[in-house]
Amino acid sequence: MTGTAVNTPREQDGSFRETEKGMNAELNRHIDQLRQMTTAQLQLKYRELFGQASHSNHKDYLFRRVAWRMQAVAEGGLSERASAYAREIAADPDLRLCAPKKPIEIQPAVRLANASRQLDPRVPPPGTQLIKRYKDETLTVTVLEDGYQYGDRIYKSLSAIARQVTGTQWNGYVFFGLRLRQEQGRAE
Secondary structure (H helix, E strand, O other): OOOOOOOOHHHHOOHHHHHHHHHHHHHHHHHHHHHOOOHHHHHHHHHHHHOOOOOOOOHHHHHHHHHHHHHHHHHOOOOHHHHHHHHHHHHOOOOOOOOOOOOOOOOOOOOOOOOOOOOOOOOOOOOOEEEEEEOOEEEEEEEEOOEEEEOOEEEOOHHHHHHHHHOOOOOHHHHOOOOOHHHHHHHO
16 A cells, blocks of 8 residues: 555565556456446455355445445455454344434333234235235235235235236235225215
8 A cells, every 4th residue: 555654675665656557547447347247247256255145236325235246356355344343243142223213211111012014004804805806816815914815825915916916016906906094985
């Protein structure tokens, strides 16, 4: 690393600076190549560098992570002292990522149990079957106490079923034609 008060023998003769510039130039060339890659190519590069698949399909995110990793591999990652400090911070049980929205209140010793799920007025009572014609299929969904049964599986939401059936994101209430009771009265 340059900029220190003590010059090493390699720095005095200039070979260190040339090596550093050469490495930076090569790294910069590789990073410029990353800018031209598609998302799929960046995902492959991510897998190659990190040893696991990325959970993101966001091209800019993948570019930044891959470029950072290439730089860390080429020039070294965090120092041992910085790594130890990061581990210490991560192990702190009082670590909060967001401040609480309201002051923490003292919880009463005895609490009354609330219903397991607050009922949405659009959801019919448990046991009701929702029937939907989609393309050439008739979908039958049974409303349960804690979810919805479609086929042999139990889903937590109608949106999950709609996504499973169509392959795209849907609002489950809209897909199955469930509206608020007030809206139903106006529509009729």
